[in-house]
Amino acid sequence: MLIYGHRGASAIHPENTLRAFQHALAIGVDGIELDVHATADGIPVVIHDRDVGRTTDGSGYVDEIPLARLKTFNTGDGEHVPTLAEVLALVGGAAHLDVEIKGTGIERAVLEVLAAYPIVRWAISSFAWVTLRAVRQLDPAAELWPLAERVDDELFAIAAELASPAASLFTGAYTAETAAKLRDAGLRVVVWTVNDPREARRVEELGAFALCTDDPQRITAFDGTT
Numbered sequence: 001m002l003i004y005g006h007r008g009a010s011a012i013h014p015e016n017t018l019r020a021f022q023h024a025l026a027i028g029v030d031g032i033e034l035d036v037h038a039t040a041d042g043i044p045v046v047i048h049d050r051d052v053g054r055t056t057d058g059s060g061y062v063d064e065i066p067l068a069r070l071k072t073f074n075t076g077d078g079e080h081v082p083t084l085a086e087v088l089a090l091v092g093g094a095a096h097l098d099v100e101i102k103g104t105g106i107e108r109a110v111l112e113v114l115a116a117y118p119i120v121r122w123a124i125s126s127f128a129w130v131t132l133r134a135v136r137q138l139d140p141a142a143e144l145w146p147l148a149e150r151v152d153d154e155l156f157a158i159a160a161e162l163a164s165p166a167a168s169l170f171t172g173a174y175t176a177e178t179a180a181k182l183r184d185a186g187l188r189v190v191v192w193t194v195n196d197p198r199e200a201r202r203v204e205e206l207g208a209f210a211l212c213t214d215d216p217q218r219i220t221a222f223d224g225t226t
Contacts, residue, residue, distance in 0.1 A: 001203075002030035002210035003220050004098055006193050007048065011215035014076035015055060016046045018090055029216045031096040033125075033192075036084055036110055037062040037103035039070055044084040044110050048102065056081065063103060084110065088117040097122040098145065098168070098190070098212070107134045111142070125168050129158045136162055145190060151178040156185050166190055166209060171199060179206040197222035 008020025009027065016034055024032055035048040040063060052058045052065070058073035070081050084099075091097060099122050101110055114122060123143040126132050132144045144162045148155045149170045159167055166188040169178075174191050182189050188209035194200050195215050200222060203211055213219045 001200075001208055002096075003216050004031035004033050004096075004190070004210055004212040005029045005216040006033050006212045006214045007035065008032060009214075009216055011195070012217070014079050016048060016082070017075050017077075017079035018082050018086065019077060019079050021087060021090055024216055025091065025094050027217050027220055029095055029220070031098055031210065032091060033098040033100060033212050034087060035100045035102050036106070038106040038109055039067045040064050041066045042106075042109055043067045044103075044106060044113050045070065046082050046084055046087050050102070052081075084113045085116070088113065088120050091120060092117075093119045093121065095121075098125055099123070100125045100147070101128070101131050101135075102126075104128070104131070107131060108138055111135065111139055123166070132158070132162055149173060151181060156181075156187075159185070159187055168192060168212075171203060171211075174203055174206060174208065176206060179208075183207060194219065 005024030007015035009023040010020055013020040013023055021032055034046050036044050037047055038044050050061050056073035056075050123145050124135055125145040125147050127147045129146055135142050144164050145166050145168045146158045146164055147168045150173045168190040171191045171194050190210040191203045191208045192212035194211045194213050200219050
């Protein structure tokens, strides 16, 4: 089972920062999950919320703030909101990326940045399946992971429509029953967010392809999860 750092090593460092990503890489994660919005001037940046207030000392909405101003905000420990390009340059080919698109209408901008770093391995995920449809229109070969909180016919339908090899699923929805259904549908499963080693063992035994964790150091140290 592969281990993805959720927003980097976010249990230890400010989430979605270069420091959090660097720590995750130092631990030896298989992958990193990150979130993308775009600034007022159209630059894809790595931050979870549209409202910057929770994770920075600034205020306002990402898509209403130019990059130069956004870069003045402190996200903790002297870190700042990184651009997607900065994260790709840092990670290179060292880990696979789960790029969750949060912002609306930014699919082309995200794909253009990804294309500038051909060494980077990535998949795009989103709860907004219309976003994944837009990515598919722009890039027939992109690997797309629909995000879901439950397993139902709609999830199987969108996965088939997008030719998705995997779905990203809330850990509480991953049971013996749903694991069998997903397996029968030919879908690998990335489970989120798992911070308890016992839960990591459970989802591994059910056949999870990967898990996403805030604390990859704790999970990778746990015997039996990799």
